[in-house]
Amino acid sequence: MDKTVLxxxxxxxxxxxxxDERVYLLGEDILDPxxxxxxxxxxxxxxxxxxxxxxxxxxxxxxxLSAGMALRGLRPVLEIMFGDFTTLVTDQLVxxxxxxxWMYNNTVNLPLVIRxxxxxxxxxxxxxxxxxxKLFMGVPGLTLVAPVNLVDDKLHQAPGDLLQGIILRTNxxxxxxxxxxxxxxxxxxxxxxxxxxxxxxxxxxxxxIDFLTYTLRVKGAPPPQVTLTAYGYMAELARQAxxxxxxxxxxxxxxxxxxxxxxxETGVVSRSVDLTSRLVTVEEGSLTLGWGAEVIARVQESxxxxxxxxxxxxxxxxxxxxxxxxxxxxxxxxxxxxxGVRKVLENDR
Amino acid sequence: xxxxxxxxxxxxxxxxxxxxxxLEEFKRGVFAGTTHTSLGQxxxxxxxxxxxxxxxxxxxxxxxxxxxxxYGGDMRALFAEMMGRVSGxxxxxxxxxxxxxxxxxSNGVQGGIVPIATGMAFAEKQxxxxxxxxxxxxxxxxxxxxxxxxxxMARLWSLxxxxxxxxxxxxxxxxxxxxxxxxLAERIRAFxxxxxxxxxxxxxxxxxxxVKAAETVRREQLPSALLLHTVRFGPHxxxxxxxxxxxxxxxxxxxxxxKILGQRLSPAALTTVEGEVDQEVSYAFAxxxxxxxxxxxxxxxx
Numbered sequence: 001m002d003k004t005v006l007x008x009x010x011x012x013x014x015x016x017x018x019x020d021e022r023v024y025l026l027g028e029d030i031l032d033p034x035x036x037x038x039x040x041x042x043x044x045x046x047x048x049x050x051x052x053x054x055x056x057x058x059x060x061x062x063x064x065l066s067a068g069m070a071l072r073g074l075r076p077v078l079e080i081m082f083g084d085f086t087t088l089v090t091d092q093l094v095x096x097x098x099x100x101x102w103m104y105n106n107t108v109n110l111p112l113v114i115r116x117x118x119x120x121x122x123x124x125x126x127x128x129x130x131x132x133x134k135l136f137m138g139v140p141g142l143t144l145v146a147p148v149n150l151v152d153d154k155l156h157q158a159p160g161d162l163l164q165g166i167i168l169r170t171n172x173x174x175x176x177x178x179x180x181x182x183x184x185x186x187x188x189x190x191x192x193x194x195x196x197x198x199x200x201x202x203x204x205x206x207x208x209i210d211f212l213t214y215t216l217r218v219k220g221a222p223p224p225q226v227t228l229t230a231y232g233y234m235a236e237l238a239r240q241a242x243x244x245x246x247x248x249x250x251x252x253x254x255x256x257x258x259x260x261x262x263x264x265e266t267g268v269v270s271r272s273v274d275l276t277s278r279l280v281t282v283e284e285g286s287l288t289l290g291w292g293a294e295v296i297a298r299v300q301e302s303x304x305x306x307x308x309x310x311x312x313x314x315x316x317x318x319x320x321x322x323x324x325x326x327x328x329x330x331x332x333x334x335x336x337x338x339x340g341v342r343k344v345l346e347n348d349r
Numbered sequence: 350x351x352x353x354x355x356x357x358x359x360x361x362x363x364x365x366x367x368x369x370x371x372l373e374e375f376k377r378g379v380f381a382g383t384t385h386t387s388l389g390q391x392x393x394x395x396x397x398x399x400x401x402x403x404x405x406x407x408x409x410x411x412x413x414x415x416x417x418x419x420y421g422g423d424m425r426a427l428f429a430e431m432m433g434r435v436s437g438x439x440x441x442x443x444x445x446x447x448x449x450x451x452x453x454x455s456n457g458v459q460g461g462i463v464p465i466a467t468g469m470a471f472a473e474k475q476x477x478x479x480x481x482x483x484x485x486x487x488x489x490x491x492x493x494x495x496x497x498x499x500x501x502m503a504r505l506w507s508l509x510x511x512x513x514x515x516x517x518x519x520x521x522x523x524x525x526x527x528x529x530x531x532x533l534a535e536r537i538r539a540f541x542x543x544x545x546x547x548x549x550x551x552x553x554x555x556x557x558x559x560v561k562a563a564e565t566v567r568r569e570q571l572p573s574a575l576l577l578h579t580v581r582f583g584p585h586x587x588x589x590x591x592x593x594x595x596x597x598x599x600x601x602x603x604x605x606x607x608k609i610l611g612q613r614l615s616p617a618a619l620t621t622v623e624g625e626v627d628q629e630v631s632y633a634f635a636x637x638x639x640x641x642x643x644x645x646x647x648x649x650x651x
Binding site for chain 2: 024061067069091099102108263
């Protein structure tokens with residue numbers, strides 16, 4: 001529990017730069033001593049000055065530049081300072097980066113990692129607090145990954161190891177979704193979470209990269225009544241909700257946390273829902289047409305004829321307000337997860 | 350790659366006959382979708398690409414048939430690509446404007462290919478391959494902001510990028526002067542990128558300028574631009590031409606690269622080359638037509 005997500009990811013970046021000289025880092029304000037707006041790249045430019053580039057404020061151009069580098073054999077990592085600015089790289093992501101491999105009949109590789117910190121709760125207001133990855137989840141040819149603040153006891157894959165593995169081994173473009181508050185979280189190992197039983201599935205693993213899906217249950221609890229699923233920072237809030245529900249309300253849940261979000265692979269959630277018949281999805285993005293909607297659709301399709309009770313916990317369909325009191329109401333809190341779980345139980349009675 | 354008059358003539362005539370065939374056969378329903386031909390602009394493709402070296406990279410746009418053929422791309426494979434055949438350049442997945450073969454890459458959205466070409470130049474420089482990247486854009490693309498981000502980065506990081514602007518003065522059906530202010534050359538020069546501006550359909554003249562530009566880019570490891578004023582004889586795509594026919598005919602009289610070069614060559618030799626190419630085109634077309642249709646792999650729809 002000595003490490004945060006930030007230090008883990010930073011270590012992963014440095015290690016990737018160290019291990020492969022094809023790895024390049026680009027982004028705005030990423031040089032030392034500043035080290036990036038969220039300090040993710042701290043130390044990188046000092047250790048590898050010839051492969052770390054601070055850039056003009058040109059997100060679209062930078063995405064294209066990185067794609068060209070990747071098509072010609074380098075392994076660029078591009079930092080988008082705020083995830084909100086991914087809208088500026090949309091043409092590159094949708095019409096270029098995601099298309100090249102397939103459109104060119106599998107004759108090219110495009111090993112590009114675009115990192116983007118999403119999320120609010122810091123009072124940054126409508127254009128610096130969003131969780132926008134849902135906009136890219138339906139784009140064929142893109143892989144979306146979100147680390148979680150857990151390290152397992154089998155592969156010992158901390159967030160930084162996941163990032164490093166992707167940078168070194170992907171052959172395709174990956175959008176790596178970080179979260180501003182998640183940076184500060186400790187990375188928990190199973191010993192740090194004695195109340196929980198954690199099982200692992202390698203879901204969506206590609207042969208090059210191991211993507212873990214974590215399943216968390218309260219130790220010694222009766223069979224779970226509700227399946228919860230969440231990723232990234234919301235996985236932390238969902239875990240807190242899971243313990244509260246168990247200890248304060250005797251409601252037992254199973255929490256499924258994928259690290260590879262897209263392509264969608266919902267086998268673990270489906271198997272859990274097969275037992276519980278109740279599913280609550282949790283995300284920080286706005287409610288409509290979000291990640292949860294797709295997960296629920298897929299789970300229902302995998303369990304035909306089953307009367308499932310489902311609920312999405314997400315941000316309200318509003319811009320994220322600057323005022324902390326308003327922002328709190330718009331973004332999903334632990335309390336909203338508790339409510340969501342109670343709701344699917346009520347609905348059922 | 351190509352170094353004499355007759356070879357240039359053959360290369361340009363191949364593009365001309367290929368694209369004329371495409372337009373004729375579109376009417377008969379052999380091809381689906383759309384296409385963009387470069388009739389009249391053949392001297393740019395042949396003059397510039399013949400000035401490149403085998404390790405060099407070409408990044409091109411929606412109007413890319415000429416570049417592909419001048420680069421040595423297989424005519425049957427391009428016909429097949431546009432007919433949706435498995436033998437197509439990209440197995441029928443890309444069609445007319447999304448192709449990749451060897452070091453040539455094309456894409457159909459305006460502007461976005463310029464930073465990609467810039468990134469390729471970045472990689473080639475870092476890998477010390479000695480390659481340069483030639484990116485072909487049109488005057489219409491100067492409306493896209495992303496190209497200026499790319500120009501800035503190409504100059505900032507001293508990248509071996511040759512920007513080739515085929516300035517045909519018309520964007521689809523809109524005369525460029527109606528929608529853009531100032532001089533395009535000045536926009537490029539604003540980034541401290543030198544521009545050689547030429548108003549010519551003479552392949553020799555274009556070739557010489559391109560040789561010089563490519564040499565400079567390679568030697569100095571800096572971006573440079575060729576701004577080639579040209580005339581598009583055909584429609585933007587299939588039939589969308591609203592220009593005055595008389596004016597266009599008059600331009601064709603004086604700006605046809607085949608006529609300009611043909612005057613310097615022996616008529617007998619031209620007849621032989623044309624006969625050979627006509628045959629090559631019909632054969633390639635027939636072969637592509639008899640190739641099996643493209644096959645779908647992958648994806649999920651429920």
